[in-house]
Amino acid sequence: MALEIYLDLFSQPCRSVYIFAKKNNIPFEFKKISLLEGQQYGEDFGKINMMRKAPAIRDGDFCLAESVAIMQYLAEKFQTPAHWYPSDLQQRARVNEYLSWQHMAIRMHGSKIFWLRLLIPKIMGVEVPQDKMDGALEDLNGSLKLVEDKFLQDRPFIAGEQVSLADLVAIVEIMQPVGSGLDVFESRPRLAAWRERVRVAVGTELFDEAHKDILAAQEMVKNMDASKMQVFKPKILKLFL
Amino acid sequence: MAGGVKYPEVYLDMLSQPCRALHILLSFNKVPFTIRTVALRKGEQKTPEFTSLNPMQKVPVLVDNGFVLTESVAILKYLVTKYSLPEHWYPSQPERRAKVDEYISWHNTNTRPHTAKVFITEVLIPRMTGSAVDGLRVERALAELKDTLDMLESMFLKRQPFLCGDDITLADLLAVCELMQPLGGDRDVLSDRPKLQRWRSRVQSALGESFDDAHSVLYKLRDNFKSKL
Numbered sequence: 223m224a225l226e227i228y229l230d231l232f233s234q235p236c237r238s239v240y241i242f243a244k245k246n247n248i249p250f251e252f253k254k255i256s257l258l259e260g261q262q263y264g265e266d267f268g269k270i271n272m273m274r275k276a277p278a279i280r281d282g283d284f285c286l287a288e289s290v291a292i293m294q295y296l297a298e299k300f301q302t303p304a305h306w307y308p309s310d311l312q313q314r315a316r317v318n319e320y321l322s323w324q325h326m327a328i329r330m331h332g333s334k335i336f337w338l339r340l341l342i343p344k345i346m347g348v349e350v351p352q353d354k355m356d357g358a359l360e361d362l363n364g365s366l367k368l369v370e371d372k373f374l375q376d377r378p379f380i381a382g383e384q385v386s387l388a389d390l391v392a393i394v395e396i397m398q399p400v401g402s403g404l405d406v407f408e409s410r411p412r413l414a415a416w417r418e419r420v421r422v423a424v425g426t427e428l429f430d431e432a433h434k435d436i437l438a439a440q441e442m443v444k445n446m447d448a449s450k451m452q453v454f455k456p457k458i459l460k461l462f463l
Numbered sequence: 464m465a466g467g468v469k470y471p472e473v474y475l476d477m478l479s480q481p482c483r484a485l486h487i488l489l490s491f492n493k494v495p496f497t498i499r500t501v502a503l504r505k506g507e508q509k510t511p512e513f514t515s516l517n518p519m520q521k522v523p524v525l526v527d528n529g530f531v532l533t534e535s536v537a538i539l540k541y542l543v544t545k546y547s548l549p550e551h552w553y554p555s556q557p558e559r560r561a562k563v564d565e566y567i568s569w570h571n572t573n574t575r576p577h578t579a580k581v582f583i584t585e586v587l588i589p590r591m592t593g594s595a596v597d598g599l600r601v602e603r604a605l606a607e608l609k610d611t612l613d614m615l616e617s618m619f620l621k622r623q624p625f626l627c628g629d630d631i632t633l634a635d636l637l638a639v640c641e642l643m644q645p646l647g648g649d650r651d652v653l654s655d656r657p658k659l660q661r662w663r664s665r666v667q668s669a670l671g672e673s674f675d676d677a678h679s680v681l682y683k684l685r686d687n688f689k690s691k692l
Contacts, residue, residue, distance in 0.1 A: 272614070272617065272618045273569070273614065273618065284558055284561075286561050286562075286565055287565055287569070288564065288565045288568035288569055289568075290564065290568045291561050291562075291564035291565040291567075291568050292561075294560070294561065294564050295557055295558075295560075295561035295564070298557045298560070299557055311541060311544055311545060312530055312541075314540075314541075314544075315530075315532050315537050315538075315540070315541040316532075316537075318534070318536060318537035318540055318541070319532060319533055319534045319537040321537075322534035322535075322536040322537050322571065323519070323533070323534050325568070325571040325572050326571060326572065326575075326576065368518060368519065371518065372518050372519070
């Protein structure tokens, strides 16, 4: 049975796994799963990933969740070029450092902006209070500053001279608030230059294809049926408001 | 020790869960290291010196002969490789390693924040602000933790002795240190979970002395907490 990868390209970690697999010519079956339509709650998907999240893979009998774990597994299994997850001890540690930090930093802050700007107004029918928006923006700016000042510094990529999983995971998260109409690159030339380097390193066509949906998010969300998204209300109230 | 090469320095506060995990791995495996204490309650992570070492102002930080590394997960993996620690900590077989990576990734956004929140609402905030415990916030934190504990049992532990299989791994080490934290407020979050309690006992046995040594500060905090009631 072919490797199955369950993906929704609206989701940042799905994009990183998709780009990684395609760039490395890893043969797989793209199994589309629409998160905003609640398809992750289906019975079959539950057997692949009890946590009801994407991305997830099924490789024969082996099921795996969590994008970072998935990419590390695929890198090993398909012996992808070393620069993605370097074998040099210190370089690998640098990549691991970023992959660990990002969960509760840039990922959290970028996701929140996307929800506050686009999804919450759509689902709840109200704009988010300005103080909440300002707070979220401050958090995002703080994380972006750390990406630039601590993780990138004056290097072309996070681990050094070549692109790695760290850059891939970083870029897909930073693109999320961009999809909500907030151009975080506008006032950040160093970050914009890095984005272009990553885009070229993975292949501009592949990068743009992976980001087509999220960059059209404002339009797509506008046309969504809010009544079908009410299942997210409790999560929104708990997490964001 | 080769001339000029120093033991790695580890910047720690033993009240911090990831710091304890690191301390346990090093001492259990008898890896020599130098401790540099950073007292979080005194704000020592915010000093200019520490900030230039780690702009994130967090512990633990490893300084290995000039190589500075943050994030406990990255540090643990680095040490396992550098000191060729026993395989079981972070297996090399791809599927077994992937299961440890899967737990560790999920841990960052589940076990860690949800367990910490119980301790923060029940112990830290009242201590720092001098106010009474906000029972409602503690209840909410416990409710969120419940989902995490359910997942820990049904998705990870299942019928296995340890979270990722037959042997203790970095996953168990990280998880147990988080789940111990609320004990600082004399709360055992596993008190009504016999399966997880048995897992915790197995982990404690596997780690021996290094477990209680690392948790001595937390036990003292609990004793203080209890004596004030």
